[in-house]
Amino acid sequence: MKWIRSRAGRRLPEEPTGQHCTGCRTAIPGATEDEFVAAGGVFLATVGWFCGGKCERQYRLRFRIQPAATPADGSQAPSQARTPTPRPPPLAADPEPQAPARRSAADELAAALQARRRAG
Numbered sequence: 384m385k386w387i388r389s390r391a392g393r394r395l396p397e398e399p400t401g402q403h404c405t406g407c408r409t410a411i412p413g414a415t416e417d418e419f420v421a422a423g424g425v426f427l428a429t430v431g432w433f434c435g436g437k438c439e440r441q442y443r444l445r446f447r448i449q450p451a452a453t454p455a456d457g458s459q460a461p462s463q464a465r466t467p468t469p470r471p472p473p474l475a476a477d478p479e480p481q482a483p484a485r486r487s488a489a490d491e492l493a494a495a496l497q498a499r500r501r502a503g
Contacts (some may be wrong), residue, residue, distance in 0.1 A: 405431040406438035 402411045402419060411424045411434055419426070425433045427448075433439040443450065486494075 402432040404434035404438055406433055409434045449488045 384405045398413060401413050402424065403409065404411060404424075405427075411419050411432055413424070414420050416426070419432060424436050425436055425439045427439055427442070428451075430442065430448075433442065440447070
């Protein structure tokens with residue numbers, strides 16, 4: 384009975400405030416979003432908080448999530464959008480002059496037989 388009373392009188396250690404990294408489960412200290420960001424945390428919408436950019440990139444690669452229009456670190460994306468490379472012009476049907484057409488093996492054989500008959 385003494386043991387129960389001694390335990391009841393003690394204060395339990397407070398649970399740490401903050402979030403855990405979705406990728407590696409390390410604790411991100413802080414209570415507000417500003418504190419999480421100051422501690423190096425990165426927020427990915429619909430997923431949660433990451434301890435840093437490296438964990439976020441690994442998570443994006445693992446689950447094939449496309450990056451947003453602006454990078455997660457807060458820097459601005461390039462103002463000029465990339466333009467696709469134009470397709471090369473289609474090749475012409477006959478791009479180079481053809482050499483004299485080769486005859487098929489059957490035509491060659493027929494011509495050789497006819498020449499043999501004429502000679503004999």
